[in-house]
Amino acid sequence: MSIEIKMPALSPTMEEGTLARWLVKEGDTVKAGDLMAEIETDKATMEFEAVDEGVIAKIVVAEGTDGVKVGTVIAVLAGEGEDAGSVSAPKAATPKAEVAPAPAAAASAPAPAAAPKADGDRVKASPLARRIAAEKGVDLAGVTGSGPNGRIVKADIESAKPGAAPAVAAPAAAAPAATATAPAAAPASVWYDESIPHEVEKLSNIRKTIARRLTEAKQTIPHIYLTVDIQLDALLKLRGQLNKSLEGRGVKLSVNDMLIKALAVALTQVPKCNVTFAGDKLVKYSRADISVAVSTPTGLITPIIRDAASIGLASISTQMKELADRAKEGKLQPHEYQGGTASISNMGMFGIKQFDAVINPPQAMILAVGAGEKRPYIVDDALGVATVMSATGSFDHRAVDGADGAELMKVLKALIESPMGLLA
Incomplete structure (x- = not known):
């Protein structure tokens, strides 16, 4: 008996996806665990494994097809002893049937x-x-x-x-x-000058999700921004000492690894900022899971360092490198980027001095980190030169009062300027 292979739900929020690439062809024999296709969700491109054994009789949805609803038949597997050539694809599962407008609706x-x-x-x-x-x-x-x-x-x-x-x-x-014939993605209100040389690129599912979530965040979350200048010299010195001790272990701490730890520790010390606004409720987290913004070829994604306040800097560094590499390859699993209690976005490597980041809902805060640079600075009541960075916390003002946000930024500054506390 033939087996229908359906578009899987590869994340709890996935409703549709793009069948990016088939890794098998009609006539191939597959068994449970074999990779069948790459599917682009709203967050990443993920590999889809076979559950059953058999011969690929029909590929129903061509690779490159987007907007394929979860549960749509994408292929048919011929069962044991069944002639693959006699298997027919279900008519209702073709992509055209999924997207074709109903005559009655179009006429009205x-x-x-x-x-x-x-x-x-x-x-x-x-x-x-x-x-x-x-x-x-x-x-x-x-x-x-x-x-x-x-x-x-x-x-x-x-x-x-x-x-x-x-x-x-x-x-x-x-x-x-x-x-x-009218493209649904080009409403009349969107206009651009076609006389200028250009090309039109179709948005990926990831870019669509980024656009939707950022719009939602700016429209529904009242942001409050709090900025502090932080002296980095002590942290940079400690980083150098730690990296020297870690030579030969394949670990090299970055400033960002240490800032992830600092934010997590600060959130445990100021728990009023480690929350989520949920309508008539406030969710208070007892653990700091830090979402870290990573730029990928398809857009921004935020892999998570779980319980970052309780693990060592070497572990944070190792996890972050692995997660960032797989994020750029589009290979993250849903549990690796869904959730988190607060976020950090570091644009210092681009020379950005200071910026205001958009909150990543349903979280209530995100830390925006600028570049460390030599600046005139008051050290021990005397004017000197120090390595200083500007860090800005964006807070959901529905959930976090300004005083509590200010307290978090104060604690964060103290942790970074006296970084031995990050080793406890």
Whole structure:
């Protein structure tokens, strides 16, 4: 009996994903544990393993297909003794059926098909769109414009089929087909100058999630920003001593490793900042799990150092290196980036002096770290030169009072300037 392979839910929040790449082909024999595909979720690209044994009879969803809903049949496995050639794919599972608009819904929608027409029955289109349409053999009269006032733009032509019939000449029942040519991701309110040389890149699921979460954070969380200047000389000296003692063990502490530890310890000493605002409740955490912002080719992701206040600096460094490497390869598992009680984002390596980071919901704070630099500084009541960095805490003001946020920043500054406390 054939076995349907369905789009898995690779994280608790996953509703759909992109089938990035098939690692098998029709006719291949697989057994439990074999890698079958790479699937891009809203956070990472993950490998999908076979659960059953059999022969790949049909690949239903082609690689590169995005928006594949969890539970959609993506392949069919021929069972033991079954002829793979006789297995047929379920019709309802094809990607086109998933995304095709229902005729009734399309017919009831506003009818923008006539919008591209201007005075004198002239089609409104950008010069670039007209040139591409001529090259592709697309009839502009059959294309719905998504630009200002229904103007046809490049994206509309790229999604249109050559020789498209004029929408005004089509019977009413054909309206859904004309409507379907309008790209859903290009609302009329989004406009850019097509006369400037450019290229259009489709957003990855990760980039879409980043955009959605940052918008949510700025719209729903009242941020308060608190900045302190911190002298780094003692921490840099301690780091040098520790790295010398760690030679030959394959561990080299970074300043960021020590700042992760410092933030975690500070949160345990000021627990009022280690919280989550949850409507009519306040969640208070008894452990500091630090999410660390890592830049990857597909966008920002925040792997987590669990219980960072209770583990040693060498362990933090080893974990951070492994997590960052796998984050950049898109190989993190959901439990490695989901959760966390607070975040840290370090842009010092780029020479950024100071910045305000956006809170990573549902957390209530994030620490933004700038570059350490030589500055005039008062040391022992005398003007001198010291290595100083600016650090800014962004706090959810619904959950954290300004005084409590200030207390956390004060404790953090003290820990970094007298760093022996990080070894306890």
